[in-house]
Amino acid sequence: MDAIKVLGEYKKRIDSALGDFFDKKINEAEAIDSSAVEIMKNLKDFNLRGGKRIRPALMIHGYKCFSDADDKKDKDLIRFSLAAELMEGFFLIHDDVLDQDELRRGGPTFHAIYRERFNDSHFGEGVAIVAGDMQNSLANEIIAEAGSVELLKQYHKTALRTEYGWLIESMLTKKPIDEVTEEDVMKVNMYKTSAYTIEGPLIMGATLAGAGEKNIKILSDFAIPLGQAFQIQDDILGMFGDEKKLGKPVGSDIREGKVTLLIVKALEKASEEDKKELLSALGKKDITIEEIERLRKIINDCSSLDYSKRMAEEMIEKAKKALENADFRKEGKDFLEGIADFLINREY
Amino acid sequence: MDAIKVLGEYKKRIDSALGDFFDKKINEAEAIDSSAVEIMKNLKDFNLRGGKRIRPALMIHGYKCFSDADDKKDKDLIRFSLAAELMEGFFLIHDDVLDQDELRRGGPTFHAIYRERFNDSHFGEGVAIVAGDMQNSLANEIIAEAGSVELLKQYHKTALRTEYGWLIESMLTKKPIDEVTEEDVMKVNMYKTSAYTIEGPLIMGATLAGAGEKNIKILSDFAIPLGQAFQIQDDILGMFGDEKKLGKPVGSDIREGKVTLLIVKALEKASEEDKKELLSALGKKDITIEEIERLRKIINDCSSLDYSKRMAEEMIEKAKKALENADFRKEGKDFLEGIADFLINREY
Numbered sequence: 267m268d269a270i271k272v273l274g275e276y277k278k279r280i281d282s283a284l285g286d287f288f289d290k291k292i293n294e295a296e297a298i299d300s301s302a303v304e305i306m307k308n309l310k311d312f313n314l315r316g317g318k319r320i321r322p323a324l325m326i327h328g329y330k331c332f333s334d335a336d337d338k339k340d341k342d343l344i345r346f347s348l349a350a351e352l353m354e355g356f357f358l359i360h361d362d363v364l365d366q367d368e369l370r371r372g373g374p375t376f377h378a379i380y381r382e383r384f385n386d387s388h389f390g391e392g393v394a395i396v397a398g399d400m401q402n403s404l405a406n407e408i409i410a411e412a413g414s415v416e417l418l419k420q421y422h423k424t425a426l427r428t429e430y431g432w433l434i435e436s437m438l439t440k441k442p443i444d445e446v447t448e449e450d451v452m453k454v455n456m457y458k459t460s461a462y463t464i465e466g467p468l469i470m471g472a473t474l475a476g477a478g479e480k481n482i483k484i485l486s487d488f489a490i491p492l493g494q495a496f497q498i499q500d501d502i503l504g505m506f507g508d509e510k511k512l513g514k515p516v517g518s519d520i521r522e523g524k525v526t527l528l529i530v531k532a533l534e535k536a537s538e539e540d541k542k543e544l545l546s547a548l549g550k551k552d553i554t555i556e557e558i559e560r561l562r563k564i565i566n567d568c569s570s571l572d573y574s575k576r577m578a579e580e581m582i583e584k585a586k587k588a589l590e591n592a593d594f595r596k597e598g599k600d601f602l603e604g605i606a607d608f609l610i611n612r613e614y
Numbered sequence: 615m616d617a618i619k620v621l622g623e624y625k626k627r628i629d630s631a632l633g634d635f636f637d638k639k640i641n642e643a644e645a646i647d648s649s650a651v652e653i654m655k656n657l658k659d660f661n662l663r664g665g666k667r668i669r670p671a672l673m674i675h676g677y678k679c680f681s682d683a684d685d686k687k688d689k690d691l692i693r694f695s696l697a698a699e700l701m702e703g704f705f706l707i708h709d710d711v712l713d714q715d716e717l718r719r720g721g722p723t724f725h726a727i728y729r730e731r732f733n734d735s736h737f738g739e740g741v742a743i744v745a746g747d748m749q750n751s752l753a754n755e756i757i758a759e760a761g762s763v764e765l766l767k768q769y770h771k772t773a774l775r776t777e778y779g780w781l782i783e784s785m786l787t788k789k790p791i792d793e794v795t796e797e798d799v800m801k802v803n804m805y806k807t808s809a810y811t812i813e814g815p816l817i818m819g820a821t822l823a824g825a826g827e828k829n830i831k832i833l834s835d836f837a838i839p840l841g842q843a844f845q846i847q848d849d850i851l852g853m854f855g856d857e858k859k860l861g862k863p864v865g866s867d868i869r870e871g872k873v874t875l876l877i878v879k880a881l882e883k884a885s886e887e888d889k890k891e892l893l894s895a896l897g898k899k900d901i902t903i904e905e906i907e908r909l910r911k912i913i914n915d916c917s918s919l920d921y922s923k924r925m926a927e928e929m930i931e932k933a934k935k936a937l938e939n940a941d942f943r944k945e946g947k948d949f950l951e952g953i954a955d956f957l958i959n960r961e962y
Contacts, residue, residue, distance in 0.1 A: 295778075299801065301785040302778050360747065364740040384788055392712040395743055396780050399708065402750065403774040410767040418766055419758040426751040430643075430650050432744045437649040440732055453647065 267597075269604020276326060276344075277319040283344050284313055284351060291404070305397060308379060313355050316371030316513055321354050321467040322347030324605065328471025328485065331598030346412040346474065349421060350467040352405035357428060357462060359398035363391050364436065365522050372513035416473045424466025431458025438525055443548060444533050444541075446525045452494060455527075459500070460493025468602075487588035488602060495581035496609045498574050501526035503613070506562060506571070511613050517558040523549030527577065531570035540564045582610045615945075617952020624674060624692075625667040631692050632661055632699060639752070653745060656727060661703050664719030664861055669702050669815040670695030672953070676819025676833065679946030694760040694822065697769060698815040700753035705776060705810060707746035711739050712784065713870050720861035764821045772814025779806025786873055791896060792881050792889075794873045800842060803875075807848070808841025816950075835936035836950060843929035844957045846922050849874035851961070854910060854919070859961050865906040871897030875925065879918035888912045930958045 288310035295302035325347040329335065335343055361367075362375035369375065374382065376397050381390025402425075409418050435454045438446055468485045477485075501519060505528060509516045519526055529548070533541055547553060547561055565571050585606055589599060636658035643650035673695040677683065683691055709715075710723040717723065722730065724745050729738025750773075757766050783802045786794055816833045825833075849867060853876060857864045867874055877896070881889055895901060895909055913919050933954055937947060 298778055298805070299782045299785075301781055305781055360743050363743060366736070386788075388714070389784065389788070391739070392784055393781065395708050395711060395746075396777050396784070398743075398747075399750070400774060400777045402747070403770045403777060406754070406766065406770040407774075410763055410770065413763050415758055415761050415763060415766075418754065418763075422751045422754040422758065426748060426755075429744050429748045429751060430646055433649055433653055433741065434647045436737065436740055436744070437647075440734075440737070457646070 267600035267604055269601050270608055272601060273318065273320070273323050273605070273608070276323045279344050280319045280322050280347060280351065281314060284348060285310070287345075287348055287404075287408075288313065305393070305400070308376070309355070309397060309401065312359070312371075312373075312376055313351070315373050317351070317354070319351060320605070320609075321350040321463060323601075324464060324467040325350040325471040327598045327601040327605075328468035328473075328477075329475045329598075330471075330601070331475070331485075331592075331594040332472055332477045332481065333475035334595070342412075343471075343474075346408060346417075347467075347471070349405045349408040349412070349417075350470060352401050352408065353421065353425065353462060353466075356398050356401035356405060359394050359401060361432070363394045363398075364432070365518075365524075367514070367518060367522075369514045412474065414474060417470055420466065420470045420473050424461050424470070427457050427461035427466075431456070431461060434458075435524075439523055443523075443525060443529075443545060446530055448527065448530050451525060451527050451530055455494040455497040456490055459497035460490045463496055464493040465489035481592070481594070484588060484592045484594075488585045488592075488606075490585075491581040491588075492585035492606055492609065495578040495585065495606075498527050498578040498581070499610055499612065501528050502571070502574060502578075505558075505565065507613065517553060517555075517561075520547055520558065520561065521549070521551055521553055527574050528565055528570055531573045532565045532568050535568040535570055535573075536564055537568075540568065578610055582606050615948035615952055617949050618956055620949055621666065621668070621671050621953070621956070624671045627692050628667045628670050628695060628699065629662060632696055633658070635693075635696055635752075635756075636661065653741070653748070656724070657703070657745060657749065660707070660719075660721075660724055661699070663721050665699070665702070667699060668953070668957075669698040669811060671949075672812060672815040673698040673819040675946045675949040675953075676816035676821075676825075677823045677946075678819075678949070679823070679833075679940075679942040680820055680825045680829065681823035682943070690760075691819075691822075694756060694765075695815075695819070697753045697756040697760070697765075698818060700749050700756065701769065701773065701810060701814075704746050704749035704753060707742050707749060709780070711742050711746075712780070713866075713872075715862070715866060715870075717862045760822065762822060765818055768814065768818045768821050772809050772818070775805050775809035775814075779804070779809060782806075783872075787871055791871075791873060791877075791893060794878055796875065796878050799873060799875050799878055803842040803845040804838055807845035808838045811844055812841040813837035829940070829942070832936060832940045832942075836933045836940075836954075838933075839929040839936075840933035840954055840957065843926040843933065843954075846875050846926040846929070847958055847960070849876050850919070850922060850926075853906075853913065855961065865901060865903075865909075868895055868906065868909065869897070869899055869901055875922050876913055876918055879921045880913045880916050883916040883918055883921075884912055885916075888916065926958055930954055 288306060292303055292306045295306045326343050329343055359376045362370055363377050367375050368378055377390040377394035380393040381387050409421055431454050435458060438450055465486055468489050469482055472482060472485055503512060504519050532544055544564055547557060589602060640651055640654045643654045674691050677691055707724045710718055711725050715723050716726055725738040725742035728741040729735050757769055779802050783806060786798055813834055816837055817830055820830060820833055851860060852867050880892055892912055895905060937950060
């Protein structure tokens with residue numbers, strides 16, 4: 267099975283369902299206020315502007331690991347999978363405020379849109395807080411439509427785990443950088459990334475198919491290392507990737523002073539001089555591309571890049587191993603294996 | 615029936631349930647991270663520090679309008695009513711970031727707690743965004759426990775309405791102040807205050823008792839004007855009330871440049887000179903108590919205060935009228951009538 271092709275096909279259908287969903291919301295907003303119409307239009311654009319739709323596709327295949335879906339059910343599943351996509355948008359909008367990011371999916375972040383319009387930075391952040399909360403409400407509207415209390419439980423379990431991950435990550439920025447450990451970073455990756463990127467969506471889908479505890483456990487054992495690998499790969503791309511393909515600026519983790527596995531390992535392994543350079547660059551808002559080039563060389567030379575790549579590969583292996591003896595439907599299992607390979611080989 | 619006495623009795627039981635709920639969460643957080651334990655402790659304190667528990671009490675009595683509750687059911691109801699209280703905390707935490715408020719329920723706002731600790735204003739706001747999102751997740755945990763998809767629908771319908779109200783209110787701050795109309799203000803009051811203070815909690819409770827469409831409509835007809843009256847009264851207290859009883863500084867609406875009915879009417883009715891003074895005071899962060907005294911006199915002299923009081927009274931009458939022919943259980947109906955009187959006569 268070509269998981270990428272399947273992902274691409276689902277992306278089209280999910281995008282179309284997402285567009286329909288927001289068109290209805292825009293319509294409803296007409297009766298409320300012009301500002302309500304405007305924010306729904308902006309949310310529609312923000313949601314449709316990009317995104318690989320990995321989360322809803324995982325939700326759909328979490329279902330397909332346990333149950334077949336005829337055409338009618340398949341259509342419903344696509345609709346319900348919007349819960350995972352809307353959740354992603356909710357987190358991105360709030361996360362971008364926390365990180366003070368400017369670019370997302372090749373366009374301005376949500377707070378930047380409203381800040382620019384009124385030349386008021388606090389105002390932009392305020393509207394983004396509300397907009398993120400709205401996305402969360404919309405995701406829950408979909409869950410209510412699906413009519414499953416079990417799905418509701420899994421959604422908010424995922425949300426709370428992600429929120430804990432966020433918090434732990436935020437608090438790490440207040441710890442002296444060279445005291446942050448690999449364990450700290452992997453904990454953030456597990457709570458934040460694994461939860462809402464892989465584990466939550468998969469289990470949400472599996473729940474809809476009525477999967478039992480034993481199978482849910484297998485999905486977690488697959489999802490947690492995969493999410494950690496995904497995050498490590500994300501950090502590598504964010505430092506070494508192609509800005510155009512990524513849709514966001516390279517080196518933003520450095521600018522934000524975010525401590526990734528790449529950085530922790532480099533601080534551990536680099537020479538004293540390089541370590542100093544790295545420390546002074548972290549959190550530097552006006553870092554130049556030349557300085558980023560220097561950091562890349564440091565991270566590469568001390569073999570932190572290799573270490574991170576190897577760690578990501580090991581995690582992928584661990585994830586795949588969790589699936590080995592799983593008695594899942596072939597359509598679902600093949601997709602999970604394919605997506606694991608994709609996530610480690612992607613360039614965007 | 616003495617609704618205030620009933621409210622007081624329920625407050626005790628709700629506070630105790632709220633404390634138990636957070637103690638369990640603090641316990642769970644032990645397995646996650648020390649920062650997780652800390653935020654749950656801070657949330658417990660924030661939730662228990664004050665609050666009249668009007669929303670959960672309304673939820674409970676929304677139920678009691680339609681169904682009797684034995685001791686077991688009553689205990690469950692108190693537990694489920696935490697959804698309304700946790701939602702309130704979610705909104706307060708985010709709202710305080712939007713409004714840059716410093717005091718809440720006689721203590722520092724959530725963002726102020728973390729800002730002060732690290733002397734970092736953006737960091738404090740970031741943690742408050744996450745903390746508000748957490749409260750929302752916790753509220754939904756309770757809803758999942760109640761096991762009602764209908765309750766889920768009503769919760770998020772209420773949340774979305776409140777979020778729209780927030781947005782409309784935020785956008786109003788960008789409109790030239792003397793172009794803001796009474797209609798604008800009443801729309802904010804309806805979407806923001808009525809929805810999550812009165813209408814949402816009541817309907818959430820009624821839904822759990824299986825109330826039908828006709829009765830839900832009566833509750834809305836009661837709740838919307840009551841919420842509007844509540845907000846007008848809140849604005850009056852915020853301007854003319856006693857800081858100690860309120861637990862927040864007097865005149866904060868002025869400092870934030872918030873356009874309340876009091877202000878809209880004063881701008882319409884005051885002399886040109888007074889109008890100028892009012893306009894120049896709005897949004898003034900360092901306004902003195904003497905200046906606030908002057909504004910009080912202006913608002914009083916031009917009869918805007920009387921107008922607002924009368925409007926609130928009319929709204930209360932309208933609310934009560936909606937109940938007149940309602941075939942509700944006496945216990946529920948009496949409480950609704952009593953609470954309507956309380957809300958208009960309160961001093962805090």
